[in-house]
Amino acid sequence: MADSSPLYLGLDLSTQQLKVLAVKSNLETVFEEAVSFDDDLPSYGVRKGVFVNEKDDEVFAPVAMWIEALDLLLQRMKNKGFDFSRVKGISGAGQQHGSVYWSKGAESLLSSLSTEKSLLEQLSPKAFSWKFSPNWQDHSTSEQVAAFDDRVGGDDLLAKATGSGGHHRFTGPQILRFVQLHPEEYAATSRISLVSSFLASLFLGKIAPIDISDVCGMNLFNIETETWDDRLISLAASPSGTDPVATKVLYEKLGEVEPDGGKNLGPISSYFVKKWGFPTDCAIIPSTGDNPSTILALPLHPQDAIVSLGTSTTILMSTEKYYPSPAYHMFNHPTQPGLYMFMLCYKNGGLAREEIRDAVNKAKGINDHSWAQFNKAAVETPILGKTSPDDKAKLGFYFPLPEIVPNVGNPGFYRFEVDNTSKKVEESKGWDVTHDARAIVESQALSMRIRSAPLLDPKNPQPRRVYLVGGGSRNKAIAHVLADVLGGIEGVYKLDVGNACALGAAYKALWAVERRDSGESFEDLIGSRWNEEGKVEKVMDGYKKGTWEAYGEVVQAYTEAEGRVQKGEAKGDTSLI
Ligand SMILES: Nc1ncnc2c1ncn2[C@@H]1O[C@H](COP(=O)(O)OP(=O)(O)O)[C@@H](O)[C@H]1O
Numbered sequence: 001m002a003d004s005s006p007l008y009l010g011l012d013l014s015t016q017q018l019k020v021l022a023v024k025s026n027l028e029t030v031f032e033e034a035v036s037f038d039d040d041l042p043s044y045g046v047r048k049g050v051f052v053n054e055k056d057d058e059v060f061a062p063v064a065m066w067i068e069a070l071d072l073l074l075q076r077m078k079n080k081g082f083d084f085s086r087v088k089g090i091s092g093a094g095q096q097h098g099s100v101y102w103s104k105g106a107e108s109l110l111s112s113l114s115t116e117k118s119l120l121e122q123l124s125p126k127a128f129s130w131k132f133s134p135n136w137q138d139h140s141t142s143e144q145v146a147a148f149d150d151r152v153g154g155d156d157l158l159a160k161a162t163g164s165g166g167h168h169r170f171t172g173p174q175i176l177r178f179v180q181l182h183p184e185e186y187a188a189t190s191r192i193s194l195v196s197s198f199l200a201s202l203f204l205g206k207i208a209p210i211d212i213s214d215v216c217g218m219n220l221f222n223i224e225t226e227t228w229d230d231r232l233i234s235l236a237a238s239p240s241g242t243d244p245v246a247t248k249v250l251y252e253k254l255g256e257v258e259p260d261g262g263k264n265l266g267p268i269s270s271y272f273v274k275k276w277g278f279p280t281d282c283a284i285i286p287s288t289g290d291n292p293s294t295i296l297a298l299p300l301h302p303q304d305a306i307v308s309l310g311t312s313t314t315i316l317m318s319t320e321k322y323y324p325s326p327a328y329h330m331f332n333h334p335t336q337p338g339l340y341m342f343m344l345c346y347k348n349g350g351l352a353r354e355e356i357r358d359a360v361n362k363a364k365g366i367n368d369h370s371w372a373q374f375n376k377a378a379v380e381t382p383i384l385g386k387t388s389p390d391d392k393a394k395l396g397f398y399f400p401l402p403e404i405v406p407n408v409g410n411p412g413f414y415r416f417e418v419d420n421t422s423k424k425v426e427e428s429k430g431w432d433v434t435h436d437a438r439a440i441v442e443s444q445a446l447s448m449r450i451r452s453a454p455l456l457d458p459k460n461p462q463p464r465r466v467y468l469v470g471g472g473s474r475n476k477a478i479a480h481v482l483a484d485v486l487g488g489i490e491g492v493y494k495l496d497v498g499n500a501c502a503l504g505a506a507y508k509a510l511w512a513v514e515r516r517d518s519g520e521s522f523e524d525l526i527g528s529r530w531n532e533e534g535k536v537e538k539v540m541d542g543y544k545k546g547t548w549e550a551y552g553e554v555v556q557a558y559t560e561a562e563g564r565v566q567k568g569e570a571k572g573d574t575s576l577i
């Protein structure tokens with residue numbers, strides 16, 4: 001007999017793809033599908049999911065492309081025989097910070113969709129006052145970020161209030177720039193969604209509220225008072241920052257924030273029932289950011305860290321401590337009031353590693369994008385590129401794009417050498433590009449190690465476990481170097497679950513629908529059904545005596561070299577070879 005047990009869908013609308021994953025109540029993943037923006041929707045002409053306007057430091061994506069991706073994803077699911085009638089709940093994960101500007105007619109369009117036509121035909125362009133969404137790689141808002149920091153007395157006070165100092169990609173500065181550059185389109189905007197709440201809105205058939213965790217990526221929400229911060233809303237609303245009418249208008253465009261990550265926002269819109277066969281009682285649960293969603297892909301212990309090796313590279317931890325600093329981000333936990341998510345986000349993550357991979361291949365006369373040479377070089381190069389204890393340590397910083405951590409506006413590649421005895425840090429005259437394969441992963445991991453230290457128990461300054469997720473997690477050489485630098489008392493693990501953000505979203509939908517009452521926590525419900533066998537694979541030992549300590553010895557030199565890069569005092573190179 002055909003299985004008719006409930007299914008829960010998690011979608012991930014990330015930079016390069018829209019993915020979906022379905023789980024059963026016992027947490028078993030039974031279906032996965034994806035649409036790649038570059039490969040499956042070439043007519044938009046995006047590269048790696050985005051358009052880049054280098055002149056103005058803008059990075060953005062067409063909203064229509066995401067809608068067409070959803071049409072295509074559902075069609076592919078149907079073609080594969082997916083049984084929509086079993087879906088009892090849907091939640092999602094969206095690339096963070098991006099904003100979608102709905103037109104005045106949007107709600108009525110969303111609520112009266114005809115099954116004769118696709119979502120794309122009916123919503124684009126009419127449902128939007130602006131056809132693009134700024135992407136998290138955008139770097140165009142320096143002026144606005146300075147205004148945000150100043151508004152509350154500096155980036156440390158902004159971090160205290162909102163969980164982060166001012167950041168180019170954060171939605172508040174992006175909205176202010178939109179107000180300044182596109183006043184007519186802003187006036188024609190009825191509501192502003194994040195990418196996550198945009199996704200939920202499509203399924204709900206009306207504008208969904210912004211989620212309690214993803215809202216922390218806006219520089220607009222005060223985590224301490226648990227409400228929009230009036231000082232920052234009024235700044236984003238008008239360049240003067242003192243226009244009460246403009247402030248009121250922005251409050252209306254943003255709407256309420258939903259405090260319960262497991263709230264049933266309502267049943268799925270009738271369009272999806274009639275067109276695809278979803279049941280009428282399928283619940284739409286708030287979508288959150290892709291990073292908050294990732295920490296829901298497994299029951300995370302205190303002192304555990306997740307390293308997400310996607311387009312961006314992030315390190316995530318769940319913590320009871322609200323310990324804000326402009327050096328990193330704190331978000332509300334997506335399901336548990338009183339818990340927080342710590343995050344560092346590197347723009348030069350996957351794309352920078354790919355540049356080095358290609359340079360290493362080129363140096364070896366290989367003209368493709370395979371990882372074999374990069375991996376060989378990363379594993380065979382000794383720790384910090386030192387072949388003997390007296391050798392100088394090699395430290396590299398690889399920023400083909402402007403970087404978030406540290407805040408570096410000018411792209412470039414920087415190589416330093418550290419004298420073993422004097423600890424003097426000098427810019428290198430250059431080294432063989434094969435050293436860069438290890439050096440880039442060491443550099444990214446050292447940054448994570450140094451900046452996550454305040455969150456770890458000082459008596460136990462290593463994570464308990466490091467979990468790797470995202471496209472790069474299948475790479476054992478990267479895991480090897482990360483393990484050397486970060487340690488990990490129990491080791492380094494790969495979360496073998498397909499897409500962790502989509503899985504976290506599917507678990508969130510499951511928890512929201514099946515929790516006994518609003519008191520049953522996500523951790524309790526998912527923890528009681530979780531069996532790590534088949535889902536978690538140990539890929540490396542973590543702590544290796546001597547190795548972890550060797551990296552400890554260059555922490556100071558690393559901080560000094562990074563400071564020079566940040567202050568523009570290092571020369572660097574514009575190419576690797
Ligand atoms: N074998 C591999 N080794 C290292 N990196 C890889 C490998 N396979 C894929 N990647 C990286 O994974 C990234 C995409 O990760 P993914 O998690 O799918 O993306 P997104 O962040 O858009 O969700 C690419 O930028 C690519 O560099």
Ligand SMILES: O=C(CO)[C@@H](O)[C@H](O)COP(=O)(O)O
Nearest residue numbers: 014015095096136310311312
């Ligand atoms: O900007 C951030 C987090 O602050 C990024 O992590 C985005 O959320 C995009 O994620 P991916 O598409 O790389 O998964």
